[in-house]
Amino acid sequence: MDTAELLVIIGALAMIAMVIWYFFGEREKVSAAMTDAGVQEVKITVKGGYSPDVIVVKRGVPVKLDFFRDETASCSDQVIFGDFGIARDLPPYKTTAIEFTPDKAGEFTFTCGMNMLRGKLVVT
Numbered sequence: 001m002d003t004a005e006l007l008v009i010i011g012a013l014a015m016i017a018m019v020i021w022y023f024f025g026e027r028e029k030v031s032a033a034m035t036d037a038g039v040q041e042v043k044i045t046v047k048g049g050y051s052p053d054v055i056v057v058k059r060g061v062p063v064k065l066d067f068f069r070d071e072t073a074s075c076s077d078q079v080i081f082g083d084f085g086i087a088r089d090l091p092p093y094k095t096t097a098i099e100f101t102p103d104k105a106g107e108f109t110f111t112c113g114m115n116m117l118r119g120k121l122v123v124t
């Protein structure tokens with residue numbers, strides 16, 4: 001095997017790794033900041049997805065998730081936290097706060113109304 005062939009193989013493996021990371025990787029993981037009022041607050045931008053899309057919070061402490069929807073694409077006009085019985089409309093170009101206290105630890109998926117956009121709430 002000569003160097004050129006080796007480079008092609010390395011390049012191909014790097015591409016495969018990128019694709020796997022893109023579809024299955026945790027793109028952006030953020031731990032909630034604690035406000036003076038003792039609330040765990042995270043700002044999330046909604047634009048073709050959730051950014052950050054992995055949010056880490058503590059169990060038993062009130063959480064405030066500020067969803068700023070930076071688009072009008074109808075896909076994202078609802079956000080659903082099925083495990084917590086929360087479904088909320090997100091008006092475009094506005095911030096919608098979702099407040100609740102996670103009472104169970106684990107990893108909980110949140111999605112748009114069609115189950116297409118996905119994020120993960122990690123309760124520790």
Ligand SMILES: [Cu+2]
Pocket residue numbers: 074075076112113114115116117
């Ligand atoms: Cu959708």
